[in-house]
Each structure stands twice: as C-alpha cells, then as structure tokens.
Amino acid sequence: MDWLDQIRWDDDGLVPVIAQEYNTGKVLMFAWVNREALALTNETKQATYWSRSRNQLWRKGESSGHTQRVHDIRLDCDEDVVLIVVEQVGGIACHTGRHNCFYRTLADGQWQVDEPIIKNPEDIYKPIA
C-alpha cells in the first residue's frame, strides 16, 4: 500500500503536522498537510504545508526565506497525525520573527512571552519594490 494511502485523512483531506527542530528538539510550529503537500515534503525534503486560510499549498519559507529542510517524517499510532523533524533555515519558524510559534508560557494565570523576536517581521516580509 502507498504510504500516503495509509494516512487517515480527515473529511477535508487534511491531517495535522507538528514540526520539530532537528538539532534542539524544540517544537517549532503546528500546521496542516493534504496529500499533495506531504508528497512534496517528502520528494523535495522541504516542508510544504496546506494553508487553510489561503486554501493553497504553502511552501514554508517561500516569502520569508525561512525554509525547513526535512530530516524525518513520522506517523502516529492512529495514523492521523504527522511529525516532521526539520532543520530551520535562519533559525526563525514563526511569522512573528521568533524562533518558534510557542513563545508564550502560562505563568501566574497569564500568558507570558519568553522567546525574543530575532528579526522584525517587517524586515522578513518585505514588499517587492
């Protein structure tokens, strides 16, 4: 059976994907993939997601340059969640300019930011002149 057929895609043809950093083990981000995105992720070894807001393939880093080189693609016990282990180019996975998207921790009953902005998003996503 094709490895893609073994995945239990949801009614929208998607499954969640967790991206974890290869060298640090940190969880970088959470996204979704459809069949095409996951096939491309494997073929190109560059993380490609499905953007549910834009309804299109989203090659991570296509506008920021912060691509993700894929080391490992893993599947969970229920065959409906994928984990990819990646090298994060530029060390920035989050659109806020931080290393990863989980930059808030719950402390004293409040969400508190404990990850610095590495690069200003305005400098990451420059409009084309």
Next chain:
Amino acid sequence: MDWLDQIRWDDDGLVPVIAQEYNTGKVLMFAWVNREALALTNETKQATYWSRSRNQLWRKGESSGHTQRVHDIRLDCDEDVVLIVVEQVGGIACHTGRHNCFYRTLADGQWQVDEPIIKNPEDIYKPIA
C-alpha cells in the same frame, strides 16, 4: 482577560494539544482539549484531554497509570494550539505500549516502526476482575 478566554477555541470548543516530554524533548502524543480539560490540566498539573471518540474528559493515565505531570503550558502565535511539557510516568505515552505515539518513520517509501514496545498493552489495560 482570563487566560482561557485568550484561546481561540474551534467550533466544537476544542484546540489541538501537543505533549512533549520534559527531560528528552521528544514529542509524545497529540490530542485535543476543551476549556474544562485545559483548566483541569493547569489546576491539577496532570494532563487531562478531551476524547473526541468517547466525547468525555480523559485524564491521561486514568486506566493505564501512565499519567503525565505538567511542567509547562504554552500557546502558539495564532492562539489556537497548545503545547504542554510533561513528565511521562512509566515512560509510556502510547496505548500500544511504546514510549510515544510517533513510532513510525518513513523510509524507502514505507512506514517503518523504530520504537520498541516497552510493555504489552494487554498488561497495561487489564480488565478489572
């Protein structure tokens, strides 16, 4: 604002949650929480999820004994995914008796198991005599 109100719950009142192991950084499992489950997770420092298949609160380890002691609760940039960092009691997070749920890796176009079964599930989930 209440930290729980800051979360963007989906139409079913749920958000995805990723459980990561405190001492190894390994991703243990993926689940869902509703407001009550996440409040309990924080109050008791024991991971509590929402079971979508059983439609009820699911205190992790309630039948297996493999509870998860919570060290950190984190929120992503879009405020719709939670990451919890936990100590995995018994070193087994997966119902298959393995350390974690992501025990298959894609190699040579096939999903290949690379995590051993630590304890037979039949010995974990013993029927009450």
